[in-house]
Amino acid sequence: MLTQAQKTIIQATVPLLESGGEALARHFYALMFETHPEVRALFNQTHQATGDQARALANSVLMYARHIDDLSPLTPLVSRIVNKHVALQILPEHYPIVGSCLLQSIREVLGANVATDEVLQAWGAAYQQLADLLIGKEEQHYEQNAMQPGGWRGSRRFRIDSIKQESQDVRSLTLAPTDGGPILNYQAGQYIGVRLMIEGEEVRRNYSISNRADGRSLRITLKHVPDGRASGYLHERQVGDELEIFPPAGDFILGEDKVPVALLTAGIGITPAIPLLEEALEQQRQVHFLHATHNSQTLTFGAFLAQQAGLQDRMTLKLCFSQPLAHDTPDAVGHIDSHCLRSWLPAGDTFHVYVLGPTGFMANMKALLLKHGVTDDRIHYECFGPHKTL
């Protein structure tokens, strides 16, 4: 348990974290990967290179320090972190490695005058409190996954049953367990973890599941990112190849109120929106599917969406192309703007909006939605990779 004196020390470090948190986080990752190369696989090295992971860690530590007296406002953030950890199979033994490197980094970056023994002890206790919380919640997920019919713990081997080119740089892989057993009933909007061995090095990634649970197979849909190690590797796989998969996780799911839904997506952010769309339609909800992409060549699931919109009275489909080809006839050209949202969103003020895509897109859409009067509690978004507050 943290003492009141330790909580006061943690709160006093907030200004330091506000100004120097990112430098601290960068130092921490460099130290950890140097002294514990075995944990490299748990972190996407592209997010390291862009600094996204360091920013996400700095922000999480800052939020934690700010709310050390009452952690309840952090419940959504903790849930996001726990789910990402579960899909990457973060285990209790990983926490002491992170804890010792974090304390060493605090000492080295802040210096002995600021990072006194008292300060380090307070942060050691605070870290342990957070680690215990996360380990407990993650174990609950692992247990729930393992107990369900068709569930499993750790990795399970899946075979690629089919491959489909969906658009210019995007293909879907349909995967079935090699043991022939069923697959648990995952929720629309969830993702899985994949463990790959690329040139002798372990790499782990999360990928959104792009189909609804059918008990037999699951589908992931991937964009080939230039220089993307895992996506490049997966795009070279053939039917019959096998992959190691961690059980589904994720809390980006439809709310239970059967209100109208707007799915506002861009680029490859469309992947989790497909099962969300199917679920919403099955629940007889009104769905407005608004999607931005470059043009018809990069449009993923275009035929499926058009077919659904043709079949379903309750579905509206609007496409915005930023770089249309000569023969393209989208509903709008450029970026989705205030005018598009005003005419494309459902009427009334009960609908919820689910935003998925590049971070800049999600930040823009959130700002426009707020301006349009959509309240914060009705706007949902999920970052692919480290969580960011928009």
Ligand SMILES: NC(=O)C1=CN([C@@H]2O[C@H](COP(=O)(O)OP(=O)(O)OC[C@H]3O[C@@H](n4cnc5c(N)ncnc54)[C@H](OP(=O)(O)O)[C@@H]3O)[C@@H](O)[C@H]2O)C=CC1
């Ligand atoms: N949340 C999720 O589940 C997932 C999210 N992603 C995220 O999606 C990102 C990559 O998506 P990708 O397919 O390459 O996207 P694209 O670069 O293909 O962009 C898709 C569309 O969004 C437009 N756009 C980009 N930025 C903005 C902005 N700031 N405001 C308005 N419109 C914008 C683009 O216009 P323009 O032509 O001007 O670029 C384009 O029309 C990744 O970075 C990843 O983080 C990926 C997978 C799943």
